[in-house]
Amino acid sequence: MGREKCxxxxxxxxxxxxKKLDGGESAGAxxxxxxxxxxxxxxxxxDFATKKKSLKRKRVKDEPKDGSSLSVSPRLKIKTDQPDxxxxxxxxRNSKKRIEKSIKKExxxxxxxxxxxxxxxxxxxxxxxxxxxxxxxxxxxxxxxEEEKYEDGVKWKSLEHNGPYFPPEYQPLPDDVHFYYDGKxxxxxxAAEEVALFFAQMLDHEYTTKKVFRENFFKDWRKxxxxxxxxxxxxLNKCDFGEIHAMHKTKVEARKNMTKEExxxxxxxxxxxxxxxxxxxxxxxxxxxxxxxxEPPGLFRGRGEHPKQGMLKKRIQPEDVIINCSKDARxxxxxxxxxxxxxxxxxTVTWLASWTENIQGSIKYIMLNANSKLKGEKDxxxxxxxxxxxxxxxxxxxxxxxxxKSREMVTRQRAVALYFIDKLALRAGNExxxxxxxxxxxxxxxxxxxxTLHEQLDGNKCVVEFDFLGKDSIRYYNKVPVxxxxxxSLKRFMDxxxxxxxxxxxxxxxxxxKHLSSLMPGLTAKVFRTYNASITLQQQLKELSNKSDxxxxxxxxxxxxxxxxxxxxxxxxxxxxTFEQSMANLQAKIDARKEQLALAKxxxxxxxxxxxxxxxxxxxxxxxxxxxxxAVKRCEEHLLKMEVQATDRExxxxxxxxxxxxxxxxxxxxxAWCKNMEVPIEKIYNKTQREKFAWAIDMTEDDFxx
DNA sequence: TTTCAAACTTAGAATCCCGTCC
DNA sequence: GGACGGGATTCTAAGTTTGAAA
Numbered sequence: 229m230g231r232e233k234c235x236x237x238x239x240x241x242x243x244x245x246x247k248k249l250d251g252g253e254s255a256g257a258x259x260x261x262x263x264x265x266x267x268x269x270x271x272x273x274x275d276f277a278t279k280k281k282s283l284k285r286k287r288v289k290d291e292p293k294d295g296s297s298l299s300v301s302p303r304l305k306i307k308t309d310q311p312d313x314x315x316x317x318x319x320x321r322n323s324k325k326r327i328e329k330s331i332k333k334e335x336x337x338x339x340x341x342x343x344x345x346x347x348x349x350x351x352x353x354x355x356x357x358x359x360x361x362x363x364x365x366x367x368x369x370x371x372x373x374e375e376e377k378y379e380d381g382v383k384w385k386s387l388e389h390n391g392p393y394f395p396p397e398y399q400p401l402p403d404d405v406h407f408y409y410d411g412k413x414x415x416x417x418x419a420a421e422e423v424a425l426f427f428a429q430m431l432d433h434e435y436t437t438k439k440v441f442r443e444n445f446f447k448d449w450r451k452x453x454x455x456x457x458x459x460x461x462x463x464l465n466k467c468d469f470g471e472i473h474a475m476h477k478t479k480v481e482a483r484k485n486m487t488k489e490e491x492x493x494x495x496x497x498x499x500x501x502x503x504x505x506x507x508x509x510x511x512x513x514x515x516x517x518x519x520x521x522x523e524p525p526g527l528f529r530g531r532g533e534h535p536k537q538g539m540l541k542k543r544i545q546p547e548d549v550i551i552n553c554s555k556d557a558r559x560x561x562x563x564x565x566x567x568x569x570x571x572x573x574x575x576t577v578t579w580l581a582s583w584t585e586n587i588q589g590s591i592k593y594i595m596l597n598a599n600s601k602l603k604g605e606k607d608x609x610x611x612x613x614x615x616x617x618x619x620x621x622x623x624x625x626x627x628x629x630x631x632x633k634s635r636e637m638v639t640r641q642r643a644v645a646l647y648f649i650d651k652l653a654l655r656a657g658n659e660x661x662x663x664x665x666x667x668x669x670x671x672x673x674x675x676x677x678x679x680t681l682h683e684q685l686d687g688n689k690c691v692v693e694f695d696f697l698g699k700d701s702i703r704y705y706n707k708v709p710v711x712x713x714x715x716x717s718l719k720r721f722m723d724x725x726x727x728x729x730x731x732x733x734x735x736x737x738x739x740x741x742k743h744l745s746s747l748m749p750g751l752t753a754k755v756f757r758t759y760n761a762s763i764t765l766q767q768q769l770k771e772l773s774n775k776s777d778x779x780x781x782x783x784x785x786x787x788x789x790x791x792x793x794x795x796x797x798x799x800x801x802x803x804x805x806t807f808e809q810s811m812a813n814l815q816a817k818i819d820a821r822k823e824q825l826a827l828a829k830x831x832x833x834x835x836x837x838x839x840x841x842x843x844x845x846x847x848x849x850x851x852x853x854x855x856x857x858x859a860v861k862r863c864e865e866h867l868l869k870m871e872v873q874a875t876d877r878e879x880x881x882x883x884x885x886x887x888x889x890x891x892x893x894x895x896x897x898x899x900a901w902c903k904n905m906e907v908p909i910e911k912i913y914n915k916t917q918r919e920k921f922a923w924a925i926d927m928t929e930d931d932f933x934x
Numbered sequence: 935t936t937t938c939a940a941a942c943t944t945a946g947a948a949t950c951c952c953g954t955c956c
Numbered sequence: 957g958g959a960c961g962g963g964a965t966t967c968t969a970a971g972t973t974t975g976a977a978a
Contacts (some may be wrong), residue, residue, distance in 0.1 A: 531969065577941065591940065699971055701947055754972060801946065809962065851963060891944055914964065
């Protein structure tokens with residue numbers, strides 16, 4: 229049930245040998261972590277706000293507040309940040325140096341393609357342009373991390389935007405495309421037709437074969453029909469969406485085959501929408517909005533065995549939308565003939581617009597992009613809290629190990645749950661309303677059926693076998709040796725319980741988090757995930773990477789460290805459909821390169837022999853030997869690079885690195901590693917990631933310790 | 935004490951887009 | 957110059973946490 233998505237657990241379990249976290253008995257459960265954190269130099273942990281201030285003191289001299297003015301109406305004209313001169317000057321020298329350095333490095337690794345013969349001047353020109361562009365970006369960047377934080381709860385002082393972008397209205401089907409019911413042509417009302425199209429568009433997807441999906445869809449579709457339609461259309465199996473489906477496919481095909489000019493026109497039109505709706509002014513700085521588009525209507529696609537899959541996600545009207553902006557800002561115009569549900573001015577929240585969706589009744593928000601101040605500051609704070617945990621994690625571990633002996637059931641349950649959360653990086657596990665979502669669990673909501681106890685397994689004592697569906701219905705499968713106290717407690721918790729009963733029946737996330745926040749301000753269950761992920765990265769990087777390696781090898785080490793974290797956090801992905809083929813292709817390339825290398829080597833040998841025969845006096849022959857040597861070296865480097873790539877790809881088959889990189893790994897660890905290893909940051913973070921982590925890239929020195 | 939709503943982060947899939955190869 | 961592959965980007969579902977109301 230609900231396991232289609234599962235990745236083969238056994239295989240994954242094997243993959244776990246990569247991570248160092250599965251310690252053995254007692255010494256222990258998290259021996260590596262403890263040892264590691266002991267080994268690290270203890271540093272005094274400043275509170276986040278103080279840190280900001282000290283950073284500011286360190287870096288900013290007489291920096292005036294940004295004074296760019298709001299330009300308004302009729303449509304919000306958003307002014308690009310123009311930092312004041314002093315700021316400009318303050319950063320120019322440094323950034324220029326940094327940029328030039330990084331570009332040099334980048335080009336060193338990727339020499340410009342030779343095929344387009346560009347003159348030296350042109351190359352120089354391009355280089356200059358690139359530097360200029362980077363400088364421009366750097367100059368326009370809002371260095372919010374050097375500014376004072378607002379008082380508690382206040383997220384902004386001024387906020388102005390153009391409201392969300394609404395998806396285009398439905399365009400009825402052309403006259404030559406028909407729907408058939410029970411073999412007979414039938415013209416549908418516009419409302420019913422639109423929903424029929426949603427289904428027809430998905431016919432190639434597995435979803436439409438699922439019973440629940442079909443039933444939910446049909447029920448909601450019938451609600452959109454006229455009474456006449458409803459009386460005729462009684463059975464989904466008698467519905468023929470063939471022509472609508474074909475039309476949809478033709479459209480998709482046509483879009484793919486558009487001419488260059490058509491594509492360009494479309495691109496420009498999209499850019500216009502982004503320009504108009506994609507940005508806002510937050511405290512007089514232009515910031516990108518993350519999701520400025522209202523979600524279009526369609527059929528709900530839940531993950532796993534979602535009981536509501538297939539239900540109709542309704543079209544959102546301006547009348548459903550709440551706008552949030554500052555009092556003195558121009559209120560965005562609703563689409564003609566419409567009005568907003570409400571306009572409010574709440575500066576204790578970060579959203580610009582919100583609406584309630586009809587499937588779960590939850591609120592959806594329009595918020596800023598990850599590279600914005602609001603998101604970045606929160607992110608930075610998150611890692612500071614995780615670092616704070618580092619300083620007291622030993623005490624906390626001792627506390628919950630002690631709690632295992634408690635006479636109170638709730639305390640023992642809390643201790644075991646914490647042990648799992650810490651050791652295995654499980655999520656908190658809130659309780660969920662049955663029938664509303666897929667049946668997934670986290671730590672606190674584990675049921676007896678999700679674990680199996682083994683006194684002995686694979687040469688280990690006290691092994692707990694986990695098998696459950698976690699967030700997004702991703703299977704968690706792991707066999708973990710635990711300390712005997714935990715093992716015995718688990719046995720007790722399972723006494724006289726049915727498989728469907730809660731393992732921690734006295735515990736919930738709120739109780740757990742209350743306890744945690746009493747141990748350390750700001751501590752919650754998820755902080756353990758952040759902390760363990762980041763400390764693992766730092767530790768693995770230390771262990772795996774060598775300064776003497778070449779860049780490709782260093783990157784493999786980085787990816788392996790990243791992978792250890794992804795495995796810890798159970799970040800999986802479906803193996804790409806093209807995986808086998810692409811591996812085969814790569815292998816073919818490797819084989820070809822090997823042949824080439826063999827040839828190059830024999831040519832070198834021949835050249836050497838000829839040179840030797842002439843007594844090594846012939847300059848031309850000597851030059852030939854040198855050339856052949858260089859060719860062999862090039863070949864070897866290429867081969868190594870490809871082999872490393874193949875290893876990396878194979879190891880990554882069903883593991884997703886992105887999630888941990890983006891959400892769990894303190895970027896300062898990576899930045900410091902890059903500096904130490906002399907690896908350009910561009911090799912680790914792409915453009916978007918560099919923007920998101922701009923604060924870390926800017927402030928981190930090579931001696932940073934998480 | 936429990937429930938619920940709100941706000942925000944985390945997540946994998948789908949889609950887009952761009953460089954490489956034939 | 958078109959197909960292909962894979963990384964980047966977009967999309968939105970699914971979690972966590974908090975705090976107020978019942």
